[in-house]
Amino acid sequence: MGLETHFGHSVVTTRIDAVLNWARKNSIMPMPFGTACCAIEFMGLVSSQFDLSRFGAEIVRFSPRQSDLLMVMGTISYKQAPILRRIYDQMPEPKWVLSMGVCACSGGFYDNYCTVQGIDDIIPVDIYVAGCPPRPEGLIEAIMKLQSERIGQETVLARPRPVVSLPVASRDREGGAQETVRH
Amino acid sequence: MNETLQQIKERFQEAVAVESGRDGDVVVMADTRSARGALLEVIGKLRDLGFTVLTDLAGIDYLQYPIQQPGRFAVTYILSDLKRRQRVRLKAYVGAQDPVLPSVTHLWQAANWLERECWDQFGIRFEGHPNLKRLLNHHEFVGHPLRKDYPMRSRQPLSENDSLMDEMVVRLRQKGLLLPGIEAQLATPGVRVSDHGEEAAPGSPSFGARGGAASAAVVERITALPGVLGEPEFYRDLHTELMFLNIGPSHPATHGTLRALVALDGETIMAAVGEIGYLHRGFEKSTEVQTYNGVIPYTDRLNYVSAMMNNFAYCKTIEKLLDIETTERTKAIRVVIAELSRIVDHLVCIGANLVDLGALTNYWYLFNVREKAYDIFDRLTGARLTNSYGRIGGLARDFYPGCGDDILRVLKETEKAIADVEQLISHNRILLDRLTGISAVTAEEALSRGWTGPLLRASGVDYDVRKAFPYDGYEQYDFEIPTGTVGDTYDRFFIRFYEMAQSARIIRQALAKMPAGPIFPDVKTAALPPKDDTYNNIEGLMNHFKLIFEGVKVPPGELYDSYEAANGELGFLVVADGSGKPFRNRCRPPSLLAYAAFPEIIEGHMIADAIATLGGLNIIAGELDR
Numbered sequence: 001m002g003l004e005t006h007f008g009h010s011v012v013t014t015r016i017d018a019v020l021n022w023a024r025k026n027s028i029m030p031m032p033f034g035t036a037c038c039a040i041e042f043m044g045l046v047s048s049q050f051d052l053s054r055f056g057a058e059i060v061r062f063s064p065r066q067s068d069l070l071m072v073m074g075t076i077s078y079k080q081a082p083i084l085r086r087i088y089d090q091m092p093e094p095k096w097v098l099s100m101g102v103c104a105c106s107g108g109f110y111d112n113y114c115t116v117q118g119i120d121d122i123i124p125v126d127i128y129v130a131g132c133p134p135r136p137e138g139l140i141e142a143i144m145k146l147q148s149e150r151i152g153q154e155t156v157l158a159r160p161r162p163v164v165s166l167p168v169a170s171r172d173r174e175g176g177a178q179e180t181v182r183h
Numbered sequence: 184m185n186e187t188l189q190q191i192k193e194r195f196q197e198a199v200a201v202e203s204g205r206d207g208d209v210v211v212m213a214d215t216r217s218a219r220g221a222l223l224e225v226i227g228k229l230r231d232l233g234f235t236v237l238t239d240l241a242g243i244d245y246l247q248y249p250i251q252q253p254g255r256f257a258v259t260y261i262l263s264d265l266k267r268r269q270r271v272r273l274k275a276y277v278g279a280q281d282p283v284l285p286s287v288t289h290l291w292q293a294a295n296w297l298e299r300e301c302w303d304q305f306g307i308r309f310e311g312h313p314n315l316k317r318l319l320n321h322h323e324f325v326g327h328p329l330r331k332d333y334p335m336r337s338r339q340p341l342s343e344n345d346s347l348m349d350e351m352v353v354r355l356r357q358k359g360l361l362l363p364g365i366e367a368q369l370a371t372p373g374v375r376v377s378d379h380g381e382e383a384a385p386g387s388p389s390f391g392a393r394g395g396a397a398s399a400a401v402v403e404r405i406t407a408l409p410g411v412l413g414e415p416e417f418y419r420d421l422h423t424e425l426m427f428l429n430i431g432p433s434h435p436a437t438h439g440t441l442r443a444l445v446a447l448d449g450e451t452i453m454a455a456v457g458e459i460g461y462l463h464r465g466f467e468k469s470t471e472v473q474t475y476n477g478v479i480p481y482t483d484r485l486n487y488v489s490a491m492m493n494n495f496a497y498c499k500t501i502e503k504l505l506d507i508e509t510t511e512r513t514k515a516i517r518v519v520i521a522e523l524s525r526i527v528d529h530l531v532c533i534g535a536n537l538v539d540l541g542a543l544t545n546y547w548y549l550f551n552v553r554e555k556a557y558d559i560f561d562r563l564t565g566a567r568l569t570n571s572y573g574r575i576g577g578l579a580r581d582f583y584p585g586c587g588d589d590i591l592r593v594l595k596e597t598e599k600a601i602a603d604v605e606q607l608i609s610h611n612r613i614l615l616d617r618l619t620g621i622s623a624v625t626a627e628e629a630l631s632r633g634w635t636g637p638l639l640r641a642s643g644v645d646y647d648v649r650k651a652f653p654y655d656g657y658e659q660y661d662f663e664i665p666t667g668t669v670g671d672t673y674d675r676f677f678i679r680f681y682e683m684a685q686s687a688r689i690i691r692q693a694l695a696k697m698p699a700g701p702i703f704p705d706v707k708t709a710a711l712p713p714k715d716d717t718y719n720n721i722e723g724l725m726n727h728f729k730l731i732f733e734g735v736k737v738p739p740g741e742l743y744d745s746y747e748a749a750n751g752e753l754g755f756l757v758v759a760d761g762s763g764k765p766f767r768n769r770c771r772p773p774s775l776l777a778y779a780a781f782p783e784i785i786e787g788h789m790i791a792d793a794i795a796t797l798g799g800l801n802i803i804a805g806e807l808d809r
Contacts, residue, residue: 033433035440035462036805037487040531041568044557047550062435077808078341079321080440080461083433103464109480112335112465113328114320133568 017155024068024094025151028057028143031067033087036074038101038133050136055143064090069146070123073133075103076116088123096126096150098142101133108132126150211273222275223285226260230290234262234271236630237287239743239771240297241756242305246279246331249760250739255279256307259756260287261743261771265630265644268651272743277307286311293633296779304329304467314350319460319808321345328468335468347444350456351427355446358454358786360425425453428790432461436539436794440804443782443793450789455782459775459808466809470768474734475501476575478768483569485770485806488531489524489749491560493806494573496746499654500755501575503744504737507706511698513577514655518693520563520572521655522686523590526597527556528749528801529679536676536798537608540617545604552600555593559586575735576710577703587694594687601683609677618673622784622796625670633776636751638800641678642670648747660689672792675799709735734763741767750774750801772806 032042045052052058061067064087076084088097099119102108105128107117119125127150129142211225239261245252254276262271275284286309287294298309299318306327309315317324321341326333355361431442440461446454466485470478482497483490495517502509509517534549557567562583564570572579608614624632629642639646645664649657665681667674703710711730716723737759745754751773758767777800785793 034438036464037484037568039438040487043531043535044550044554044567047554048547049551049554075462075464077461077463078339079344079463080432082341082344083461087433110464110469112469113333113337113339114463114465115338117338135567 020156021152021154024154025147026056027059028055028069028147028151029059029061029067030057030069030071030098031061031064031087031091032071032073033084034071034073035076035080036101036103038073038104041133041136041139042071042073042100045136045139050140052140052143055140055147057143064088065092067091068094069096069098071098071100072104072119072123072125073100075108075110076119076122077114078116079114081116081122084119085122094154096146097123098127098129098146099125100129100139100142101131103132105130211271223287225273226262226287226290229262229271229273233264233267234269236263236265237261237291237293237297237633238263238270238635238745238752239754239756239769240287240294240301241769241771242301242307242329243741243758243767243769244305244329244331248758248766252276256282256305258284258301258307259743259769261754261756265646265651270652270743281308282306283308283310285309288312291633292628292631293776293779296775297633300775303327306330314353316350317460319463321460328465335465335472345458347442347456347458348427351444351446351454354454354456355425360446360453430790430793432458436797438535438798438802438804441778441781441797441802441807443785445782445785445790445793447790450791452785452788452790452793455786455793457778457782459778462804462808464809466770467768470765472764474731474763475737475765476730476735478765479573480569480571482573482770483571485772485809486528486748486750486753486774486803487568487805488803489521489528490568491564491570491572492521492524492528492746492748493753494571495521495655496744496748496753497755498573498575499746500742500744500757501735501737502709504740504742504757504759505575505706505709505735507576507704507709509577509655510700510702510704511656512581512700513702515693515697516578516582516702517573517655518657518660519587519590519690519697522690522693523556523559523594525686525749526594526683527553529683530597530601532749532798532801533604533676533679536795536801537604537614539794539798540614542608542611542614545607548600548604548607552593552597555596559589559593562586562589574703574711576706581702587697590690591694594690597683598687601680605680615673617792617795618676618799619671620669621672621788621792622799623669623671624780624784629670632780634751634780635773635776636747636749637678637682638675638751638773638777640664641667641674643668648745648752652745654746657689660692662689672796672799736761736763737765743771745771748773750777750803750806753806770806770809772809774800774802774804774807778802778807 032039034042044050046058046060057069064070068091070088070091072084099105103110104119107115111117116122127142127146129138131138211229237260241259243257243259245255245257256277256279258275258277260273260275262273277284284307286298288298288311296318298312299316301307302309302315303317303320304327320328322345323341324339352361425446425448428445428447429442430445431437432440442458442461444456445452466481470481473481478497479494482493485493530549530553534546537545560570561567563586564572564579624642626642626644629639630644634642635646643666645666647664650664662685665678665685667678707726712723712726717727739759739761741756741758743754743756745752752771753773754771756769756771757765760766781797781800785796
């Protein structure tokens with residue numbers, strides 16, 4: 001990188017946390033878990049007009065094992081829920097989760113028999129982005145926030161983690177899962 | 184139409200009731216409670232009369248319907264005659280106790296998944312169906328959600344996804360890929376394969392509920408026996424076995440959440456089965472509690488790449504039910520916006536597929552102009568993607584000043600981008616090798632599978648709803664329907680370029696003679712009053728309140744209406760009960776029937792070809808699973 005011409009044989013001292021966070025937050029590798037409309041806006045985000053690479057997060061990995069940011073974009077149905085959980089489990093630490101759009105955040109207006117009412121029933125979420133779907137600018141803001149407030153605040157010894165309530169059906173507004181109807 | 188009605192009446196004498204529907208379609212009522220075989224007889228006669236295409240098959244639950252019906256459930260078959268451009272709606276009533284109808288899968292391949300969906304959602308059994316499994320809901324689901332007595336928020340979590348091996352074993356057996364030894368193993372007690380509904384009758388309590396567990400047992404048995412799977416000669420020479428691979432549901436090339444389980448020999452797909460429902464978000468059930476105008480945001484999210492076409496398709500159906508005519512200006516605006524949406528849809532389809540095939544440059548070219556079209560949508564509707572621009576009887580708002588010029592400018596830029604991309608790819612040897620001759624579907628097969636839109640036209644059938652059942656004044660525009668010859672991935676891919684050119688032609692014509700005038704007809708029962716009235720006089724205020732809170736009151740009745748969306752015929756079968764909310768709102772999505780064919784048409788090809796084929800089908804999960 002030519003750094004030695006500037007620094008010569010000198011020594012730079014810093015904290016390990018600072019170096020790691022600096023590297024991590026500027027080389028996010030998102031795993032796009034796109035299920036619905038929001039994924040189309042994500043396509044807009046990575047293409048030239050909005051250009052996510054300006055924020056160091058354009059290396060999209062479709063393998064959870066190579067990524068550190070899970071971007072859940074779209075409605076998660078109960079049929080999809082075990083897959084989402086499994087993909088999250090496959091990601092190595094440290095990892096962050098971005099929930100894009102109201103469906104992923106809360107189920108949105110799909111308050112019905114088949115839609116999970118927010119992915120935080122299944123996996124911990126670091127940042128929520130409102131909108132149906134959110135505009136690419138909103139997503140960029142979320143990533144910048146994630147960089148400064150989540151990834152930037154990491155320490156090697158302890159990292160702040162959101163709490164998740166399990167199991168999947170724990171939050172059911174009307175207790176519907178219990179009153180299962182049999183025909 | 185009267186002629187057809189007469190013809191059908193003569194054909195049936197007094198055996199079944201025949202009447203003319205509100206939409207001009209002929210409605211045939213078959214009361215199947217008396218004689219179950221009668222339905223097939225009626226369908227046979229209608230086929231003889233030329234109604235040879237099954238466009239849709241949908242259940243209706245008439246529980247709590249204000250008008251007495253002959254049975255609790257009805258299954259509606261929409262049969263089309265593409266040559267004479269006519270449709271017949273056949274209604275078969277079934278009672279509440281053990282609803283069962285004969286399957287029509289032997290007549291149309293399209294019926295396979297449509298009947299599965301009907302079973303899944305309504306619990307109506309189809310006798311003789313080869314694989315009556317749930318389609319949209321997961322395999323641990325109990326009950327049938329679209330029944331009126333199923334509570335909308337009764338949620339049922341899933342613990343483990345279906346392995347699909349039960350279907351795979353059946354498929355392998357059909358293809359002759361199961362060695363004789365395995366048959367005996369599978370026949371042993373404790374291993375249950377849902378094969379042809381014999382071992383596990385769909386009505387039996389075990390069906391569906393424990394399908395996943397049983398199939399897991401099957402997998403265990405199969406994997407415990409080395410060498411029982413695989414092509415016999417091949418196995419002997421190379422000591423190879425079939426390998427199972429899941430493509431999806433989370434896979435970059437599926438652009439949504441589709442799943443196909445394939446059995447591979449090397450890289451060749453020997454057998455494949457598909458599964459959908461990962462994005463099933465209850466469109467039909469959710470819209471039953473919304474007012475008619477409240478449904479429009481839900482329709483945005485069917486095919487979310489061209490959201491406004493869904494708005495217009497739905498509004499058109501309700502307008503027909505209300506028997507109101509939109510103004511000339513609204514018609515022209517709808518045509519312009521719909522055709523621009525079609526171009527955007529095709530741009531996304533082509534751009535995304537070329538990425539899957541490794542041609543990234545085109546993606547930037549096409550998405551740059553797509554963004555420009557989105558800027559127009561944004562300015563016009565306030566949203567980039569899910570616009571909610573249609574309203575029953577009109578539009579959310581009129582064009583902003585200079586909108587037409589913006590559209591013409593973007594159109595020009597789009598045409599340049601398309602020309603650039605065409606130059607890049609149309610003589611590209613790699614691309615041509617990957618597309619030509621892959622997964623060819625003949626015209627007969629495409630019709631039997633219920634394909635519509637670009638897919639059907641790629642197979643050489645010039646069926647287009649805009650020509651066959653003109654709406655929004657499409658008959659006054661000069662445009663052609665491009666058709667393919669072979670029906671392979673190449674045709675399905677390149678036909679979209681020709682369609683975009685035709686759409687541009689239509690947009691220019693419509694903009695050139697854009698009529699002036701209001702966007703809502705003077706119908707107080709459907710159109711919101713002008714804001715001036717709402718704020719300044721009590722009648723206007725009351726009218727506004729009534730329409731917003733109670734919804735547009737649609738008189739009892741039902742009809743099916745279709746629209747040429749970007750992916751094909753988008754139909755809505757709406758049952759109204761006189762209130763402000765739809766009693767039943769069935770969406771006939773083009774993608775469902777396209778994807779139903781996918782596992783079969785990729786067999787014999789390589790995995791990489793399957794990805795190209797999937798791209799050519801342009802499956803949009805939102806309308807596939809609803």
